[in-house]
Amino acid sequence: MSSFALARGSRISLILFLFATSFCVFALQSGDALMYLALARDFVLNGDWSSRDPYLYSLPNAELVWQHEYLSYLIFYAVHAVFGFPGLILLKTVLWGAVFLTVLRAEPRQRNESWLWIGLWVLAVLAGSFRFIERASLFSDLFCVLLVSWLLPRSRIDRGLLLRISLLFLLWIQVHPGFPLGWALVGLWTLWHLIHTPSFRDYKRLAWLSLPLALMFLNPLGWEGIVYPIRFALNEARTLKEFNFEWLPSYHPLFRFAPETLAFWALSGFASMIVIRERAWMDLRTWFALFAFVAATQSVRFVPWASFVMITAIKPWCELRGRRHFGVKLEYAALALILALSLKNFTTGYKSSSGQRLAHLGLDPKFFPETTTEFLRQRPIPGRLYNTHDFGSYLIWRKMTPIFHHGFVTDMRFYREEVAGVFQSQERFLELVRRHGWTMLLVEKHGAYRYFHRILSPLPDWKIVAEDESSYLIYYLPDSNNGRDESPQNSRSGQQ
Known part of the structure; x- marks a missing residue:
């Protein structure tokens, strides 16, 4: 490959990276990030590993489950202590930047120059942008994409892969309870190769896959930390799906005309047509893309990682047939437009389904009282x-x-x-x-x-x-003591 082609590919990849990153740099909107700071301040740094909630008057003996993400809280707290709120925005941008780099570096890298794949990249960024916020779930988003990028090119369990997966799951259970998604991805990979790769059926090697699971017991909650996300999905999540928008399925009427959801459905449609064109019904890449799609339809909070897993999985097939290139002037104009939009996002922000996202590095006043x-x-x-x-x-x-x-x-x-x-x-x-x-x-x-x-x-x-x-x-503030029904009884002292 000529140095000119390499330079062209690098320029396009850089523009795509800047485009995606420009959707991450905006004023902090996540209230959960402030809760992480408070939990690190009040529990972790004090060496208090209890589960009693000290913050509520409405539930005096409530349980506060926080130990399953303790390392996320410490990371957020340390970054905030050094850099303030700009540091939390930078942390989020770095984690999503790692996702973007993982997808751009996935093979075959020359597909980064394909206008079909560039279009899918734009759709994936738009689809996931509503969740580009400061949450512990950022780690699960990154780890899902990393795991897929590690598994796709491999057809055997070697020492390097086992070490990566083991360390990943050991870290995963300390920062966020999204690791069952990782179990499912490893399970899909294992099942596919058991069916299609005879040399994979070395059961002594397969037994080594229990090592990542064993290491996951090294968490503050032990066995409870491993089963926590399953219990949550079977109990609390059922109620949250009725009232909390981020737990609703992506096909819910509330999201029918949200631009991010429309981008996700468009991405899914194009991905389906590409799979049909390639007749790749039983390919491992199709299995991963289908799993990501199903997960995203069940909960809108999964759309970001699912979108990037989908375009990673189908990347080798994202090539325009027939006329392979547009005119040079048209290509430059399109790339200039993407770059201009990126610069606009960095300097003036952009509008999402949750409202205007401000291009500054503090708290967003529309989200905090x-x-x-x-x-x-x-x-x-x-x-x-x-x-x-x-x-x-x-x-x-x-x-x-x-x-x-x-x-x-x-x-x-x-x-x-x-x-x-x-x-x-x-x-x-x-x-x-x-x-x-x-x-x-x-x-x-x-x-x-x-x-x-x-x-x-x-x-x-x-x-x-x-x-x-x-x-x-x-x-x-009653005008007089008129005994209205709305008058609170047993008045208590104000906030401390």
Whole structure:
């Protein structure tokens, strides 16, 4: 291959990498990242490995399951301690950058120059961009793509592969409970080769695949850490799929016209046509692509890694037939357009299904109640604070506890009856007001407020006292002691 061809391929790969990375650099939107900082501060660094939740007044004896991701919390905390919030955004970008590099380096690399594969790359980036946020699940996204890139070119269990897989799963169980996806990928690879590769049927070698599983017992929860994601999927996840959008299937009507979901369906359609064209029904690459597709349809949170696994799996087949090249001027124009869009994202941000993503390296004010929380700290009133789901982590990080709810609560009865139940009716809201002594409500401006507006409109004693881009702070301020039904009973002291 000529040096010109190599230079052209490198330039295109660099442009594709910059394009994908430009969708990662935006203001921090993940409340979970702040919860990681709080858990590292309050538990890990204090050597406290207990499971009692100290943050809630609504569930005094609640269990707080956090040990399964302790290493993620330490990593986030250490990066934040050194670099602040820009460091967390950089950490996310580095992890996703590793995903992008893994896919771009996958063989055959010359496919990076194919306009068919470039189109699929753009679709994969757009499909996954809604989850380019600061979460521990970043590690599972990366590890799924890494695992596929390791398994695809191999048809035997050698020492190098076994060492990689063992270390990967040992690390995986410390940072995120997404490792059953890795089990499934290794299982698919093993099953395919047992069927199609006679030399693979060396059962002494196959027995070595138990080593990664054995090493996974080296986690703070032991056996419980291994079975935790399975129990979660069979219990808590069932309830979350009813109320929490990130657990909904990607075919849910809520996502019908979301640009990211449309990109995923387009990617899946093109991938299917490529497999049909190649008649590669039983190829291992098709098995991996199909597994990724099925996983993504079951939960929209799996769409990012699944999209990149799909384009990695079908990469050798992503070649235009017939006329292989467009005109040079047209190619340069298309690459210039991709590069210009990348620069626009880096400098001014971009719009996603969750709203505008800002090109700066702090907290996104549309997601965190900074002004209202400061008002609450300075001017509380007697009673307790109600907070919506997304603000719990921020309040804990700001040490504004105890609170009503946060996203790490695993009591699904409480979630169904109180967290979701508060929106059912005015009667249910007033019942919970009396039960918990709420006199203050911290409500999302762009989400839950429409429910509270319907509930509170006939109750004039509930008044908005502060607001910012993300939230309303509502106080119970009766004009007189008129014995209204909405008056909280057993008033309690304000936030500490």
